[in-house]
Amino acid sequence: LMQLFRPLDMLGWVYRTIRQGLIDMAQMFRLIDTQIEVQDAPGAPALVIQRPTVAFDNVVFGYERDREILHGLSFEVPAGAHVAIVGPSGAGKSTIGRLLFRFYDPWSGRILIDGQDIAEVTQESLRAQLGIVPQDSVLFNDTIGYNIAYGRSGASQELVAAAARDAAILPFIEMLPQGFDTEVGERGLKLSGGEKQRVAIARTLLKNPPILLLDEATSALDTRTEQDILTTLHRVSEHRTSLAIAHRLSTIADADRIFVLDHGRLAESGSHSDLLRLDGLYAEMWNRQLAEREEVLDEAAE
Numbered sequence: 001l002m003q004l005f006r007p008l009d010m011l012g013w014v015y016r017t018i019r020q021g022l023i024d025m026a027q028m029f030r031l032i033d034t035q036i037e038v039q040d041a042p043g044a045p046a047l048v049i050q051r052p053t054v055a056f057d058n059v060v061f062g063y064e065r066d067r068e069i070l071h072g073l074s075f076e077v078p079a080g081a082h083v084a085i086v087g088p089s090g091a092g093k094s095t096i097g098r099l100l101f102r103f104y105d106p107w108s109g110r111i112l113i114d115g116q117d118i119a120e121v122t123q124e125s126l127r128a129q130l131g132i133v134p135q136d137s138v139l140f141n142d143t144i145g146y147n148i149a150y151g152r153s154g155a156s157q158e159l160v161a162a163a164a165r166d167a168a169i170l171p172f173i174e175m176l177p178q179g180f181d182t183e184v185g186e187r188g189l190k191l192s193g194g195e196k197q198r199v200a201i202a203r204t205l206l207k208n209p210p211i212l213l214l215d216e217a218t219s220a221l222d223t224r225t226e227q228d229i230l231t232t233l234h235r236v237s238e239h240r241t242s243l244a245i246a247h248r249l250s251t252i253a254d255a256d257r258i259f260v261l262d263h264g265r266l267a268e269s270g271s272h273s274d275l276l277r278l279d280g281l282y283a284e285m286w287n288r289q290l291a292e293r294e295e296v297l298d299e300a301a302e
């Protein structure tokens with residue numbers, strides 16, 4: 001009987017591992033709101049990054065056949081630069097992120113990382129070198145330690161703790177009775193929006209990618225938490241190339257370069273002061289947000 005038990009037990013383990021893997025994959029894809037559509041070219045080489053530059057070269061793309069979303073988009077991000085992508089709702093900002101991760105292929109045009117077309121390298125090597133801090137981090141139903149270590153399988157406890165420290169969540173974890181072994185997610189401890197985002201930052205730090213995609217929070221966080229997170233993100237972005245998808249303008253004024261997207265086209269680009277001087281779409285969005293903020297402050301003062 002024991003002889004039978006062992007393989008069965010093994011089978012159970014394999015099943016659980018695969019199922020967990022599938023759940024993780026499903027969660028990852030729900031996280032970025034997309035589905036798997038692309039395939040590696042036969043014999044595709046790995047992406048090798050020496051200088052983490054990113055370029056969109058005349059990219060045309062839509063999710064559905066009859067509805068083009070990006071209409072020949074071109075822009076370049078130099079190695080080590082911090083750029084922000086802004087624009088009205090529905091302009092295509094998040095779409096840029098999904099294409100960069102190659103969850104979809106452009107209809108035409110190319111996306112280049114360090115001069116290599118991302119459609120011609122393996123998806124695994126591409127995604128291994130991209131980090132994402134999403135606006136709404138989904139945690140796996142597992143321990144907080146697992147959720148951080150997910151950034152790099154086989155990471156030692158010391159590395160996990162160092163990543164938590166750099167993401168400024170170590171003091172919080174150390175106060176929990178079970179520390180890194182605390183169960184989180186739907187069945188475990190519920191974390192606040194800010195805490196979840198810090199877990200995502202720690203996960204990314206552990207992965208240590210040369211290129212970072214920051215999908216800025218639209219609401220969820222209060223101003224103080226948001227400022228704290230931004231400070232952490234700034235530190236995390238040092239020595240990396242970063243693209244921030246910014247839904248609010250107040251947080252992007254110090255980007256090296258701002259790309260203003262409108263209806264799937266690059267409408268303006270430049271520094272914050274360049275764009276204010278231009279007095280176009282960016283200036284209009286900026287002034288409107290300032291006015292909204294003053295209204296809120298006035299209401300609070302009344």
Ligand code: ATP
Binds near residue numbers: 096
């Ligand atoms: P927001 O600031 O509101 O998040 P955004 O600039 O990030 O907007 P995207 O999410 O890139 O905009 O969407 C661009 C367009 O593509 C929108 O019109 C949207 O309806 C459409 N779109 C986005 N995702 C899908 C999808 N999975 N299937 C079909 N259309 C989609």
